[in-house]
Every structure is written in structure tokens, then in C-alpha cells.
Amino acid sequence: MKDKEFSIIARVKSFKHAFNGLKLFFTNEHNGWVHLLAAVLAIALSLYLNLSTLEWIAIISAIAIVFAAEIFNSAVEKLADVVTSEINPQIKIVKDLAAAGVLVTAILAVLIGAIIFLPKLF
Numbered sequence: 001m002k003d004k005e006f007s008i009i010a011r012v013k014s015f016k017h018a019f020n021g022l023k024l025f026f027t028n029e030h031n032g033w034v035h036l037l038a039a040v041l042a043i044a045l046s047l048y049l050n051l052s053t054l055e056w057i058a059i060i061s062a063i064a065i066v067f068a069a070e071i072f073n074s075a076v077e078k079l080a081d082v083v084t085s086e087i088n089p090q091i092k093i094v095k096d097l098a099a100a101g102v103l104v105t106a107i108l109a110v111l112i113g114a115i116i117f118l119p120k121l122f
């Protein structure tokens with residue numbers, strides 16, 4: 001691959017593509033809406049419970065990790081659908097693995113939420 005010169009314009013374009021990806025995720029992906037709702041509720045509860053700085057860092061990190069995993073999962077699903085629209089056992093494995101990645105981050109988020117919120121609520 002030929003070395004490319006550093007260009008501010010190219011970097012700005014990369015950001016534009018990434019923000020377009022975010023727009024696509026939040027407009028087209030139903031799971032994106034579910035995660036957005038969960039994130040808004042978690043942030044509202046965090047504001048209400050007046051969290052410490054470290055607790056905020058944990059909550060925000062959990063939210064971001066789940067979103068990132070879901071976005072990668074959506075990308076894998078889209079790519080898999082381009083590869084074939086037929087039922088294919090290998091595509092099933094690929095999609096199930098990507099979904100498992102989201103599940104792991106969702107479990108992490110629930111555990112972090114439980115550790116932080118439950119003692120303050122009960």
C-alpha cells in the first residue's frame with residue numbers, strides 16, 4: 001500500500017463517515033433505539049442519585065461499550081447479508097458470535113448498574 005500524506009481534510013472526512021455511521025445506526029437499527037432508551041434512563045437515574053465521579057465514569061463507560069458492541073454487531077450483520085441472503089450455517093456462526101459480543105457487554109452494563117444503583121435505591 002502506498003504511503004499517503006497526512007491530510008486534515010482526509011481526517012475530517014473520516015469523522016464525517018463515522019458520524020454518518022452513527023446516524024445510520026440510530027435511524028435504522030431497532031436495537032439502537034432500545035439501547036438509547038436504556039442509556040437515557042441510566043443517565044436520568046444517575047443524575048437523580050447524584051453519583052460520584054468514579055460512578056459516573058463506570059456508567060458512561062458501560063453505555064459506550066454496549067453501543068460500540070451493538071454498532072460492530074450491526075456492521076457484521078450487514079456484511080454477512082451482503083455475502084449471502086441464503087440460509088448458511090457459517091453465516092449463522094458469524095452472526096451468533098457478533099450477537100454474543102453484545103450480550104457480554106449488556107451483562108457487564110447490568111452488573112455495573114446493579115452495583116451502583118441498588119445500594120442507593122434500597
Ligand SMILES: Nc1ncnc2c1ncn2[C@@H]1O[C@H](COP(=O)(O)OP(=O)(O)OP(=O)(O)O)[C@@H](O)[C@H]1O
Nearest residue numbers: 031073077084085086087088089091092095096099
Ligand atoms: N443467512 C443466515 N444463515 C443462517 N442463519 C442466519 C442467517 N441470517 C440470520 N441468521 C440467524 O438469525 C439470527 C438473527 O439474525 P438477523 O440478521 O435477523 O439479526 P437481527 O434479527 O437483526 O438480530 P439482532 O437482534 O442481533 O439485531 C442470527 O444470529 C443467526 O442465528
